[in-house]
Amino acid sequence: MTxxxxxxxxxxxxxxxxxxxxxxxxxxxxxxxxxxxxxxxPVIILGAGEPDxxxxxxxxxxxxxxxxxxxxxxxxxxxxPELKKAIRxxxxxxxxxxxxxxxITVATGAKQILxxxxxxxxxxxxxxxxxxxxxxxxxxxxxxxEGKPVxxxxxxxxxxxxxxxxxxxxxxxxxxWVLLNSPSNPSGAAYSAADYRPLLEVLLRHPHVWLLVDDMxxxxxxxxxxxxxxxxxxxxxxxxxxxxxxxxxxxAMTGWRIGYAGGPRExxxxxxxxxxxxxxxxxxxxxxxxVAALNGPQDFLKERTExxxxxxxxxxxxxxxxxxxxxxxxxxxxxxxxxxxGVLGKVTPSGKRIETDTDFCAYxxxxxxxxxxxxxxxxxxxxxxxxxxxxEAELKEALERIAxxxxxxx
Ligand SMILES: Cc1ncc(COP(=O)(O)O)c(C=O)c1O
Numbered sequence: 001m002t003x004x005x006x007x008x009x010x011x012x013x014x015x016x017x018x019x020x021x022x023x024x025x026x027x028x029x030x031x032x033x034x035x036x037x038x039x040x041x042p043v044i045i046l047g048a049g050e051p052d053x054x055x056x057x058x059x060x061x062x063x064x065x066x067x068x069x070x071x072x073x074x075x076x077x078x079x080x081p082e083l084k085k086a087i088r089x090x091x092x093x094x095x096x097x098x099x100x101x102x103x104i105t106v107a108t109g110a111k112q113i114l115x116x117x118x119x120x121x122x123x124x125x126x127x128x129x130x131x132x133x134x135x136x137x138x139x140x141x142x143x144x145x146e147g148k149p150v151x152x153x154x155x156x157x158x159x160x161x162x163x164x165x166x167x168x169x170x171x172x173x174x175x176x177w178v179l180l181n182s183p184s185n186p187s188g189a190a191y192s193a194a195d196y197r198p199l200l201e202v203l204l205r206h207p208h209v210w211l212l213v214d215d216m217x218x219x220x221x222x223x224x225x226x227x228x229x230x231x232x233x234x235x236x237x238x239x240x241x242x243x244x245x246x247x248x249x250x251x252a253m254t255g256w257r258i259g260y261a262g263g264p265r266e267x268x269x270x271x272x273x274x275x276x277x278x279x280x281x282x283x284x285x286x287x288x289x290x291v292a293a294l295n296g297p298q299d300f301l302k303e304r305t306e307x308x309x310x311x312x313x314x315x316x317x318x319x320x321x322x323x324x325x326x327x328x329x330x331x332x333x334x335x336x337x338x339x340x341x342g343v344l345g346k347v348t349p350s351g352k353r354i355e356t357d358t359d360f361c362a363y364x365x366x367x368x369x370x371x372x373x374x375x376x377x378x379x380x381x382x383x384x385x386x387x388x389x390x391x392e393a394e395l396k397e398a399l400e401r402i403a404x405x406x407x408x409x410x
Pocket of ligand 1 (some may be wrong): 108110112
C-alpha cells in the first residue's frame, strides 16, 4: 500500500470541549509576576489560593508512619475505610449530617470531586447555575464535561450572594445543578442559615435540580459567623445534595491533594466510575495523613483563623482608605474582593487609560509590583481579588504600594 503524498500531517487540534477554555487569568498573572521576580523586581504576589501555614506536625508524622507501615499500594477506589470513617465522623460532629460509608467519596482534591460529579451527571447541554463571582474552575469543569454554565451576576449590593428571585429565574427544564460556595472564593461572602433558607425553598419547588455545595472554607469564618451547610439545614434536599469539602485549606494541605464529599449513594457510585478510569484512587499516604487531620486536635484551626481575621481587617481597612476603591467586609475564606469602579477612566503616569479591572491589575503589577487578580477572572467586574494568606508585613507593604499607585493616577 502506498501512502498518498498529498495527505499532510495534521497539527494538534484541541477537542471542542476544551477549545473555548483558555489558560486562566490567575496563571497568566502568576507567570508574569514570577518572571518579574526573576528579573530582580520586588514583586509581592497576593494571588495564591493557599494558606501560608505549614501542614501540622502530627499530620506529617501520620504520613511518615503510613509509609513505614507499607501503606504504599493502591487503596480502595474512592477512599480507604479509615478515611471514610473519619469523614463520616466529621460530617456528624461538625455538620450534624449522617452519611453511610457508601455515601462518602474521596478524591485527589476537591477539584477532582467536582470534576467526577459533573462528569458523572452531565449530558451535553445540561445547564449548571453558577453565581458570580465564582471560583474559575466551576465553569471550566462544567464546560469540559460538555455542560452549559449559566452565570448569574451577584454584585456587592446582595453581598455577592445569590438571591431566591435570581435563582428562580435561572432554572429551566435543562437545569441539572446549582453550585454554591460558602465562604466564597473569591468574594469571602458566606451564607448564613437565613441567607440559605429562601434559596432552599426555591430548590424544594424544583425537584429536578441538584445542589452542589462547596464548603472548602468552612473553618475559616470570622466575627463569630455560624457556618451551616444546606443538607443539614434542609433535610428534604439531602437526597439531591452533594456536600463537598477537603483538607486543603483548613489543614494547610493543598499539596497533599485530598478532597471528599457526602451525597446520595447512586451519585457517589457514578463518581467512582469516573475516578476508576482517571486515577484509580487518591494517594494512599495522603489519605493516611488526612485521617490524622480529621481525627486529630482541631484547636489550631481557631488560632489560624484569628490570624487570618487580623489580616482581613488590615487589608479591608487599608483598601477602604484608598480613594477609588471599595471593599466589603468578607465573612470568611482568605480573600477580599474590592470594587475598583472609582479608578476606571483615570490615566496612569505613562499615559494609559484604565478602562477595566484587568487594566488596573496590570497597572498595579507593572507600576507597584503587586500581583492581584482582576474580577473578570471570576466572572464579575470591576473588582479585584487579594489573597491575604501572606505575612502582615508583606500585606502592609502591598497596601502602601497600592495606595501610592492610585495616587499617581490622574
Ligand atoms: C472554592 C474552592 N473549592 C475547591 C478548591 C479546590 O481544593 P482542592 O485543593 O481540594 O482541590 C478551591 C481551591 O482553590 C477553592 O477555592
